[in-house]
């Protein structure tokens with residue numbers, strides 16, 4: 001036994017190092033640094049909440065920032081706020097992401113983009129039975145189809161630009177933790193956000209040869225005008241389950257998002273629960289960091305167990321709430 005002890009210690013030490021070395025060789029796409037200074041960052045939904053926080057932070061880092069949203073007055077308000085905070089002037093484009101022609105026209109006017117942030121998004125939480133099909137379609141049209149319109153319009157010039165400069169570019173897509181796990185009240189919203197993962201994974205394969213990195217960002221509940229509006233009518237059960245992940249401020253989400261973009265991360269979690277969710281849902285997602293890949297490989301079983309505990313808790317919440325409110329009596 002005593003003779004085997006050094007051997008055992010060696011194995012315990014060597015195995016992880018060997019795994020890490022294997023992962024350093026394996027992980028794809030290769031890690032990249034995507035600078036912001038002096039580059040054109042185009043942010044949809046940049047007039048409010050997370051988008052406005054990202055636009056402000058990017059301007060502060062010396063990027064040339066353009067923002068797109070529908071409401072022209074709110075856009076001008078955002079432009080003035082960013083000017084006051086950073087002394088930088090941003091370009092504003094009034095368009096609805098559902099209108100492919102208007103989106104293309106805005107991108108044409110704004111000029112080639114280095115970092116495209118598809119952040120626009122709408123959400124109304126309701127049980128599907130209570131939700132009108134118009135609202136379902138509205139969320140899918142804006143959150144999913146709008147993102148398609150943007151990427152289709154921006155991609156040709158982005159590719160030409162990376163070919164010309166050799167500097168990597170980024171397409172970032174704002175998802176949500178409700179895009180990693182379906183929860184009560186979010187059938188339509190979750191569907192629109194889960195779909196963005198399929199879009200992003202496939203797109204990353206298609207654009208990697210052009211030195212373009214895709215990032216999917218997964219925030220928890222974040223203090224924004226959008227959340228304040230949502231909370232006026234969000235089902236109580238949704239509030240409780242969404243509370244499993246700690247709320248954040250828009251500025252902190254913006255910082256996490258921009259750091260993820262700059263380091264070319266495919267999956268960008270924003271808080272501790274988000275990091276756990278990312279491991280639990282890592283599946284076949286691209287991964288450029290050997291260290292995070294190591295945590296994913298080692299943590300998989302444990303995170304599955306944690307996930308089952310969360311589901312147990314959520315189903316208990318639902319059961320108790322229905323028992324108390326006699327919904328099915």
Ligand SMILES: NC(=O)C1=CN([C@@H]2O[C@H](COP(=O)(O)OP(=O)(O)OC[C@H]3O[C@@H](n4cnc5c(N)ncnc54)[C@H](OP(=O)(O)O)[C@@H]3O)[C@@H](O)[C@H]2O)C=CC1
Nearest residue numbers: 045047048049050069070071096097121176221222224226
């Ligand atoms: N806040 C939260 O709790 C969370 C938010 N998210 C996601 O983050 C993103 C931003 O959310 P948040 O900051 O809260 O949102 P806000 O509601 O505060 O802002 C939404 C922005 O999107 C724009 N927008 C909405 N619809 C359209 C459209 N059809 N065409 C163009 N622009 C549009 C709005 O401008 P206008 O209305 O003038 O068009 C506004 O600038 C969304 O994708 C959301 O799903 C993810 C997780 C949590």
Ligand SMILES: CCCCCCCCCCCCCCCC(=O)[C@@H](N)CO
Nearest residue numbers: 123176177178221242244245276280307
């Ligand atoms: C294995 C470990 C599991 C870790 C914990 C999981 C916690 C999940 C909570 C999901 C919260 C969803 C919030 C959606 C916010 C949003 O998008 C709306 N505000 C609309 O914008």
